Amino acid sequence: MTETKSAAYNSSDFQWLVASDLDGTLLDHFSYSHLPANDTLEKLESSGIPVILNSSKTRDEMLELRRALNNEHPFIVENGSAIFIPQGYFPQRPEFAREESGFWIVEPGARRDDILAFLQQDGEKHGAPYLNFAAASTAEIVAATGLTSAEAEKANQRNYSEPLLWQGDEQEKLAFIARANASGFATLQGGRFLHVLGQTDKGRATQLLKKAYQHYTDRECRLIASGDGPNDLDMLRVADIAVIVRSPAHPPPSLPHHPHLIVTRETGPRGWAEAIEEIFTTDSKHSANIRM
Incomplete structure (x- = not known):
């Protein structure tokens, strides 16, 4: 794995959020398997670090995948077009959200x-x-x-x-x-x-959701975003740490000038897990890393 730039972080100072694409990132490009990422997903969950699924997929697709991934956190559908937050996830319903089928829904996109x-x-x-x-x-x-x-x-x-x-x-x-x-x-x-x-993207929706998290925590929210394709770049640009997961089907998208960028060596969920583990593992030789 190649980390182009890094900086010191202290896990106790921040509320970390992990936003992730699915196809080619958490899911294998060919088999759609998430098995290599499961252990890391469990560690994040037990550490109180929400994984926000952010995909071009539809609500129904995302609901099924959330069940398979044991994920009960908010998620973003159709490339940032709508944010689905389980009702009661935050102390209050976010501004501009409507209620439907057990979710608070914010819709920055077009119909x-x-x-x-x-x-x-x-x-x-x-x-x-x-x-x-x-x-x-x-x-x-x-x-x-x-x-x-x-x-x-x-x-x-x-x-x-x-x-x-x-x-x-x-x-x-x-x-x-x-x-x-x-x-x-x-x-x-x-x-x-x-x-x-509509005039939205994965990055804008992620920022809206991050603001909701920030409203209900005393710690500063920090964002790790991961993806493998051009439609993930808007999300990666707004992240404190950007993880480009290598694809077996196309070269990594270009993300110049990002201050904290990781490009994985492995592809798909294996590369995703290795990047997240590296970020959240204390290493005396790399003060940038933090403990999960």
Whole structure:
């Protein structure tokens, strides 16, 4: 593992938060297994350090993964479009949050219906050189993602964004992105898909949630963020410590000038666990590390 820069930390002085991407980070890129990260996740939980799942996945996908990971903390869906906080997690409901199905929900993103209306109008005028989830069959989503049929159906139960499997050339993509931006939407290139969403991102949503934590603790909140792709960069930029998890499918995204950056040698959940263990382990030769 390569740590480009470091600084001294004292675990007793801070309330640490860990925000993490899922696919390619906590979940293996090919198998979607989280087994290599389980021991580290248990240590964080027993140490009172919440792991905030922050993904392009939908609420239903995230609920299932939270159960598999024994995680009961707030989570962020669809690339920062909505924050789900279990009711009662904080002493009071956060400002601007609404209540639904046992959660306080903060929605900085756009609604999917508005995005689909834009895609229909744009496609009629400029063509649609992509496969979007709303227009795709379950079998097509399975073929594009490697998910099971049940998982593909959950992935298509979106509320705030629309993934596009781009099939045109780069020039067409750039022109499409410009039109989306001009219409008030943002785009993010994930590992496999170009996501169309509202004017939000993983970093903005993480900062909103961090402020909620900070409101209810006397200690300063410090953030560790981990991810493997370009759509994680906004989250990594706002972190006190950024962890880029190496991918077997693409080179690490570039994050210049971050003061505390770790790029893992191992891929996926194994690399994630090694980075977190290194950060939270006291080493007499490295005063930057803290005990978990």
